[in-house]
Each structure stands twice: as C-alpha cells, then as structure tokens.
Amino acid sequence: MTREARTEGGPRFGGDGARPEAEAGVGARGALAFMRRLREGLEAGVELPEALARGAAGLPRGARERVAAAVRRLEGEYQEDEWGFDEEFADLVEPFFGFLYDRWWRVTATGLGNVPSHGRALLVANHAGILPWDGTMIAMSILRGHPLPRHPRFLVLNWAFDLPWISTVLRKVGGVVASPYNALRLLEQDHLVAVFPEGVKGAGKDFKDRYRLQRFGRGGFVEIALRTRAPLVPTAVVGSEEIYPKVGELPLLSRLFGAPYFPVTPTFPLLGPLGAVPLPSRWRIEFCEPIDTSEYGPDAAADRGLVFELSERVRETIQQKVYENLVARGPAFL
Amino acid sequence: MAGRRVLITGVGSYVGSCLARSLERDPGFEYVAGLDTRKPARDLERTDLIEADIRNAVISKLIPNTGVDTVVHNQIVRRPGPGMSPRAMHDINVIGSLQLLAACEKSDSVRTIVIRGSAGVYGSEPHAPQFFDEEMTRLFPPRTRFQRDVAEIENYFETYSRRHPGVTCTMLRYQPAIGPSLDSQITRYLSLPVVPTYLGFDPRLQLIHEDDALDALVAAVHKPVRGAVNVAGEGTVGLTRMVRLAGRPTLPVVPALFGPTAGVAKRLGLLDFSEDFRRLLRHGRGVDTTRLRETVGFHPRHSTVSAVQDYSRKQGGRRIAPVLRQVMAR
Numbered sequence: 001m002t003r004e005a006r007t008e009g010g011p012r013f014g015g016d017g018a019r020p021e022a023e024a025g026v027g028a029r030g031a032l033a034f035m036r037r038l039r040e041g042l043e044a045g046v047e048l049p050e051a052l053a054r055g056a057a058g059l060p061r062g063a064r065e066r067v068a069a070a071v072r073r074l075e076g077e078y079q080e081d082e083w084g085f086d087e088e089f090a091d092l093v094e095p096f097f098g099f100l101y102d103r104w105w106r107v108t109a110t111g112l113g114n115v116p117s118h119g120r121a122l123l124v125a126n127h128a129g130i131l132p133w134d135g136t137m138i139a140m141s142i143l144r145g146h147p148l149p150r151h152p153r154f155l156v157l158n159w160a161f162d163l164p165w166i167s168t169v170l171r172k173v174g175g176v177v178a179s180p181y182n183a184l185r186l187l188e189q190d191h192l193v194a195v196f197p198e199g200v201k202g203a204g205k206d207f208k209d210r211y212r213l214q215r216f217g218r219g220g221f222v223e224i225a226l227r228t229r230a231p232l233v234p235t236a237v238v239g240s241e242e243i244y245p246k247v248g249e250l251p252l253l254s255r256l257f258g259a260p261y262f263p264v265t266p267t268f269p270l271l272g273p274l275g276a277v278p279l280p281s282r283w284r285i286e287f288c289e290p291i292d293t294s295e296y297g298p299d300a301a302a303d304r305g306l307v308f309e310l311s312e313r314v315r316e317t318i319q320q321k322v323y324e325n326l327v328a329r330g331p332a333f334l
Numbered sequence: 335m336a337g338r339r340v341l342i343t344g345v346g347s348y349v350g351s352c353l354a355r356s357l358e359r360d361p362g363f364e365y366v367a368g369l370d371t372r373k374p375a376r377d378l379e380r381t382d383l384i385e386a387d388i389r390n391a392v393i394s395k396l397i398p399n400t401g402v403d404t405v406v407h408n409q410i411v412r413r414p415g416p417g418m419s420p421r422a423m424h425d426i427n428v429i430g431s432l433q434l435l436a437a438c439e440k441s442d443s444v445r446t447i448v449i450r451g452s453a454g455v456y457g458s459e460p461h462a463p464q465f466f467d468e469e470m471t472r473l474f475p476p477r478t479r480f481q482r483d484v485a486e487i488e489n490y491f492e493t494y495s496r497r498h499p500g501v502t503c504t505m506l507r508y509q510p511a512i513g514p515s516l517d518s519q520i521t522r523y524l525s526l527p528v529v530p531t532y533l534g535f536d537p538r539l540q541l542i543h544e545d546d547a548l549d550a551l552v553a554a555v556h557k558p559v560r561g562a563v564n565v566a567g568e569g570t571v572g573l574t575r576m577v578r579l580a581g582r583p584t585l586p587v588v589p590a591l592f593g594p595t596a597g598v599a600k601r602l603g604l605l606d607f608s609e610d611f612r613r614l615l616r617h618g619r620g621v622d623t624t625r626l627r628e629t630v631g632f633h634p635r636h637s638t639v640s641a642v643q644d645y646s647r648k649q650g651g652r653r654i655a656p657v658l659r660q661v662m663a664r
Contacts, residue, residue, distance in 0.1 A: 076578030082569045082620070083464055084538045158461040164534020164589065167460070171538070181463035181470070185622075 034059055083153065083186075084171040090151060093173065094143070100133075101140040104280050105239055108329075109141035111287035114233055117148035120187045121290065122225045123194040124314050125235035126213055126322060127202030130263050132156050132175070133278060134240040138194055139174070141285050153186050154194040155179075157203065159259055180220055187228040194235075195221045197311070204249075204261040210241035211326060213319045219311035222293075226301040226310075231290040234314045236321035239283030242332045244268070281332045284325040288317050337364030339443070340555065341402040343388055343434060344409030345381070346372025348515055349450070352548045353406065354381045357555070367400050369393065370409070388430035397434075398441035404555060407434060407449040410487065412480070412510075413519045413608060420479065427483045435494050438501075446502050446558045449491060450551060453507040453564060453621050455484040458613040464538070467622040468507070468562040478609045488562070495560070502558040506550065509566035509621060510614070512641050513544025514648035519611045521645070524580040526605060530595065531573060533586035537618025538570040543636035543644060553632035563630055564621040568637040573615065579639075580646045589616070 041051030059067060072078065073088075080086045101107050115121065125138060135154040143149045155178040161167045176182045178199070186193045196202060201214040225232050246263045254262035268275030291314065300306050340357055344350045345368030358366045358380050367382040368374060374383070382400070386393055388409050397405075409430055414423045438444045456466040457474050466473075476482045488505055495503035510520045520541065523529065542550070542565060550565045577584050587595055596607045607615075626632055636644060 074578060075581075076575045078575065080538075080570070080572050080575060082538075084570065084572060086572075161460040164532075168534065168536040171536075176464055177461055179461075179463040181465070181467070185465060 080172075083174070083176055085151070085153070085174045086172040087151065089172040090174065093169070097136050097140050098144075101137060101144065104278075105137065105243075105283040107137055107141060107239070107283040107285060109145050109285045109287075111289075112141065112145045112147075114287040114290055115142060115146060115192070116231065116233075116290070117146065117150075118190070120190045120228060120230040121192050121233055122183075122187065122221060122230045123152065123192065123233045123235050123287070124221055124318070125194060125196055125237055126211075126318050127196035127198045127240075128205070128210070128237070129240040129278070130203055130244045130246065130261075131276075131278075132160065132170075132196075132203070133243060134237045135175070135194055135196070136173070137240075137283060138235060138237065138285060142192070150192060152192040152194050155183060155196070157200060157260070180224055183221070183224045184228060187224065187230045193230075197221050197315075200260045204246070204263065207241070207245040207247055211238070211322050213315055213322070216311050216315050219307040222307045222310045222314070223301040225293045226296055226307070227298045229294040229298065231292055231294075232310070232314055233290045234288040234317040234321070236286045236288065236318050236325055237283070238285075238322055238325040238329055239281045239332070242281035243278035245279070279333070282329055282334065284329050286321050286325055288321055337362050338404055339363070339365040339367075339400065339402040340404040340406060341367040341369060341397060341400060342381075342406045342408055343369045343430075344407075345374050345378075345383070346370035347408065348375045348517070349511075349544070349548055349551065350374070350408045351376040351378065353408065353551055354378050356548065356552055365400070365402070367402060369396075388433060389425055391433060391436070393433055394437040394440050397437040398443075400441075401443050402441070403443050404446040404448070404558075405434070405438060405444055406551065406555060407431065407447065408551070410449070410451060410484070412452060412454070413522075413611075414606070424479065424483055427480075428486055431487045431490055435490055438494070444501060446504075446555070447491065447494075448504045448551065448554045448558060449487070449506060451488065451505050451507050451562075452480075452484050453509045453566065453619065454478075454481055454610055455488060455507060456619060456621070457481055458537075458610075458617040458619045460617045462617070462619070465620045465622040466564070468564060468625055471562075478613065480608060480610045502560055504554050504558045504560070505562040506554055507562055507564045507621070508547065508550075509540045509542050509564075509619070511544050511547040512541045512645050513547075514645055516544045519608065522605065523607075523611070523615075524577065524582060524645070525649070526582070528585045529577045529580075529582045530585045530587050530592065531577070532589050532592055532616045535589070535616050536572050536574045537614075537616060538620055539573055539576060539614070539618050539638070540566045540570045540620045541638045541641050542567050542634060543641035546634040546636055546641075550626065550630075550632050550634070553630055557630055559625075559629050563625050564623050565626055565634075566621050566623050566638070567634045567641050568623070569639060570618075570620050571638045571642055573618065576642050579642045580649070592616075 037054050038051050041054045078088050139152050142152055151174050153174045153176060156170055156175040158177055160170055161177055183193055197216040198214040244265045246265055248264035250262040250264060340363055342350055342354050345354050351374035354366055354368050355376055355378055357363045367384055369384045369386060371387050384396055386396055411423045411426050414420060455471050457477055459474050476485050491503050491505060495501060511518055512520050599605050
C-alpha cells in the first residue's frame with residue numbers, strides 16, 4: 001500500500017534531485033494518515049471494514065481503489081461459483097503465474113487454435129513435476145495466448161486437498177478433486193477441463209524416466225468424454241520434468257504426511273523450503289488436434305475396446321508430440 | 335375425499351412447530367398431531383399434542399389410535415441441546431427412529447413417511463467429489479458417531495420401505511440450515527464474537543435457508559417420492575466468505591490445536607462443536623439438488639449465499655454476540 005502511494009499519487013514538490021526522499025516522505029505520510037484515521041475509526045467504535053474505508057479517504061486514488069477492493073473482500077462481497085472458483089482471486093495471483101510463465105520457464109505455447117473457444121472440451125496432458133505447476137501453466141497459456149481466453153478447470157491429485165493453503169488456493173483458481181463425478185458435472189456445464197490421466201504415476205516418477213508417459217489409468221477420462229460428447233484435446237507439456245529432478249524417495253516420511261510420495265531432489269529436502277523453488281527450465285506446451293467423440297454416442301462409454309483404443313491414441317499422440325517438442329526446445333535450461 | 339391425517343414428531347422444534355402450523359392452516363389436512371416432550375416453539379391452533387417420548391415403546395400404542403396416513407419424522411437431533419449427552423442424542427436418533435417404525439408397523443393406515451434426515455450421511459471429506467448425488471452415500475466409511483447414526487437410520491427406513499411396498503418413504507438429506515429464528519450449530523458458530531477457523535483451510539459450505547427448510551418439508555409431504563432427496567440451497571459459499579458476510583472476525587487456529595481449543599471452550603461453556611461440525615469446518619460438503627428440483631418439484635427461494643446474507647441482515651441489529659452476553663450474565 002505504501003509503495004502504491006509512493007509511485008502513483010501525491011503532489012510532487014522539490015527539484016529532481018530531492019524527489020526520492022520527498023516521495024518517500026509523501027508515502028510515509030500517507031501511511032501515517034491512513035493509520036491515524038484507521039485508529040480514530042476503531043476507537044470511535046466502528047467495525048473494521050468501515051474504519052478501513054474511512055482511513056482510505058486520506059490516501060491517493062490508486063491506493064484508495066486498492067483499499068476499497070480490500071474492504072469489499074473483507075465484507076465478503078465477492079463472487080465464488082459453486083466450485084469455489086474465485087475469478088477476482090485468480091486475477092490477483094495472475095502476475096505471479098505470469099512471471100513464472102514469461103520469465104522463469106519462458107513458455108512457448110503452440111496449437112492454441114485447437115482449444116475450442118466455447119463449449120465443453122477435455123484437455124488431456126502428460127503430468128510431471130511433483131506439484132501441479134503444469135496445470136497452472138496450461139491455464140496461463142490459454143489465458144495469455146488464446147483469442148478468446150477462458151479459465152480452464154483442472155482435476156488435481158486428491159491429496160493436494162489435504163494440505164493447508166494449497167487446498168484453498170487450488171479451489172480458488174479452478175482446481176477440483178480428481179473425481180469422475182466432478183469431471184462429468186464440469187463438462188455438462190460446458191467448462192474447459194484439464195485432466196492428467198497419469199496421475200501420481202506421472203507426477204512422482206524418477207528423473208531417469210522423464211518424458212516416458214506412464215499408463216493412462218483405466219481410461220476413465222475417455223469414458224467421461226464419450227458420455228458428455230466432449231472433444232478430447234491431447235496436450236503435450238515439455239519442461240515440467242526438469243523443475244524438480246527427483247532422484248529418490250523417502251517412504252517413511254511420505255507415510256508420515258499421508259502423501260503418495262516424499263521426493264528427494266538435489267535441492268529438497270537439503271535446502272528446506274528453498275528446495276521447493278522449481279528449477280527454471282525452458283517449457284513448451286503444444287495443444288494437438290482435437291478428437292471428436294460425439295460420433296460414438298454416450299452409450300459407447302461402456303465399450304471397453306473403444307475406450308482403450310481412444311485412450312491409447314491420445315497417449316501416443318502426446319508421447320510423439322513430447323518428443324518433437326523436446327527436440328525443438330534444445331537444451332533444458334538455456 | 336376426506337382430508338389427510340398427519341403426525342409430526344419433534345413438534346417442539348422451530349421447524350416442527352412451523353410445519354404443524356402450516357399444515358393446520360391447509361384445509362387438505364383434517365387432522366394434525368404433534369409428538370414431543372417439549373412445548374411447541376410456536377402457538378398452534380388445532381394440532382393435537384401428544385406428550386410422549388419417542389424413545390418409549392408407548393408410542394406404538396398411541397400412533398395407531400390416531401389413524402394417520404402420513405408421518406413426518408422431524409426428531410433427528412443434529413446438535414445436543416443443553417444438558418443432552420451424546421448418548422441421549424444417539425438414543426433419540428436411533429432408538430427413537432426404531433420405535434417410530436415399530437409404531438408404523440402396527441398402524442395399517444400409514445401410507446407416507448417423510449424423514450428430515452441429514453446430508454451428514456455423506457461425511458465431510460477432503461477427497462470427496464464437490465457435489466454428492468443421492469447414490470453416493472457409500473463413497474467413504476462413516477467417521478463420526480452422528481454419521482453412523484444417520485446411516486443406521488437410513489438403513490432402517492430403507493428396510494421398512496422394502497418390506498412395505500405400499501408405503502412411500504422420503505428421506506430428505508438436509509444440508510445445515512441457517513436463519514434468524516434458528517438455533518443451529520451454524521448460527522451459534524456465526525454468533526461467536528470471534529469465529530475460529532482451521533488455519534489454511536477455506537472449505538465450501540452449502541446451506542439451506544430456514545424458510546426453504548420448512549417449505550421443502552411441506553413440498554415433500556404434498557408430493558412424496560421414494561428414496562433419498564438432497565435438500566440444499568443453490569450454490570456454495572466459502573467458509574471465510576460466509577463469516578465475513580456475517581460481519582465477524584475470524585480466528586484461524588492451527589489444525590492440530592483446533593480440537594483441544596474447542597475442548598477447552600466447551601468446558602468453559604462458550605461453545606460446543608460436534609465432531610461432525612468440526613469436520614465440516616475443515617473440509618466442507620456440497621450436494622447435488624437436481625432430484626429436489628426435478629422430482630419433488632421444489633425450488634429453494636434462497637441460494638446458499640442469499641441465505642447467509644438474509645441471516646446477517648436480520649441479525650444486523652444485534653451484532654453483539656448472544657453467547658458473549660450469556661457469559662457476561664453468569
């Protein structure tokens with residue numbers, strides 16, 4: 001808030017040479033005035049949101065808008081849909097994911113035209129990198145590069161919802177528990193849904209197995225696509241394998257935390273929380289040609305042969321595109 | 335055709351007495367009986383009050399004499415009242431339901447049973463699908479005593495309706511109700527001066543407004559359907575958002591300390607969270623209400639969010655927590 005006051009507002013006085021100090025002075029004074037009004041308000045027996053609003057009256061405009069938004073959220077006046085998706089929150093954290101997208105992982109996204117701009121669709125992607133960063137980057141690529149951007153919803157490994165904060169942030173940015181019921185309901189509501197059929201097997205695989213797609217579960221995602229007649233969009237992600245090169249596991253600790261795996265990487269748990277910072281590999285995301293499922297009809301979901309055939313087709317497409325993009329990317333970290 | 339004859343258990347509660355009042359004003363009902371040991375919360379005109387304990391076998395003699403064709407079972411306790419032990423709550427819920435069914439076995443006239451059950455039967459689970467539909471009761475093992483009780487009650491009624499194909503049993507699975515006139519766990523929780531939450535958790539809750547809770551019961555009495563029906567307002571609300579809408583400050587508590595803290599607060603007489611409610615505060619729960627809307631044909635007027643807003647609007651006059659006042663009065 002203070003920084004906001006410094007950069008955007010306040011009368012400018014003094015010569016160029018004296019500006020930094022003067023501006024800092026204005027900022028500090030603005031903050032002081034804000035705190036004074038806030039305290040006066042609270043002492044006068046006003047509730048916190050009201051007191052904050054009064055305090056904000058003394059601030060420059062940019063900061064005032066920020067405070068107004070914060071007060072509104074404090075009063076609970078914001079929207080969440082029935083899944084708990086909070087668009088305002090998603091916009092708020094966008095700069096962070098944008099930084100990861102542009103600067104940290106330097107993502108190149110191709111084939112965005114294959115993502116339908118409206119109506120239901122199921123994005124099927126390969127999964128890697130311990131934490132669901134790949135899901136957030138797929139979302140960013142659609143928000144950044146798609147002509148009609150929209151927030152995809154993604155099915156996240158269940159145990160992430162046991163974790164404090166992570167569970168809250170996930171649901172606010174569009175994550176749901178990986179359950180077929182959720183996928184069905186989301187698709188029936190014409191959402192864009194991302195799934196990772198490899199699940200834990202993909203996210204927790206060793207570094208030496210990188211970019212080798214694991215088994216695609218039992219093909220549940222194909223059944224869902226068939227039942228809802230949603231097109232399948234195979235999506236290949238390259239780069240996520242290098243962010244946490246997993247060299248081993250500590251099964252004892254994973255049992256302690258109830259997590260499916262407790263990874264050991266060159267930096268984790270050696271460096272503690274710092275080891276959770278993902279390595280800055282270069283990423284590529286390719287959305288492939290959609291597979292139309294409407295021609296089979298919803299009854300085809302019970303046809304095991306067809307389900308396996310489609311599942312295998314999607315898997316092979318992704319595997320092939322992963323190899324192509326690996327070649328196109330070149331060295332992992334440059 | 336003669337009007338319907340209805341018996342309401344738990345008529346002493348707010349919803350029970352409102353239901354009795356609504357049915358006695360309906361000319362389609364020629365006889366309304368209310369069973370409870372408590373006095374009704376509202377004044378009733380022509381309801382025949384039967385003062386008996388539902389746990390007692392004597393109701394097997396009383397109910398057949400009334401000749402009712404419809405039984406509304408509204409005595410499933412979600413929150414132990416003052417001076418009620420968990421044991422007594424279990425007895426009322428399970429033994430009470432059994433005695434009621436025994437009484438229904440004895441009376442030939444019963445054609446419809448509507449039960450005000452609980453969506454607690456699904457549990458509160460971090461890995462649960464975001465919306466339970468009526469078929470999903472067995473996705474997770476029951477984890478709390480109340481959940482086991484509700485599952486057991488549902489089992490009894492299911493068995494009963496299988497034995498008596500002529501009787502329609504409607505099991506209404508209610509999400510927690512909220513409203514200015516109600517004294518429920520959720521309203522108690524929201525009237526605390528500082529509302530404790532689990533640090534780092536902000537689950538989705540789904541609620542039903544007290545008016546809709548009553549109207550859903552009336553709708554089910556008018557149009558009973560076989561089997562379970564979820565009853566809840568549309569949409570969900572994040573716990574933090576709900577507390578903020580109610581104008582309360584939150585106090586995030588480290589999950590490991592939440593149970594002990596609640597225990598201490600219980601001993602001080604400040605609050606009493608059931609294990610069920612604690613799980614709800616940590617993991618939340620949502621249900622699918624398609625069946626309520628399409629089969630029963632009931633559309634709740636309030637969504638979850640508007641129910642909370644209505645509650646906090648009507649509560650606005652007395653922001654100072656009643657609980658705090660109680661403590662001060664001691």
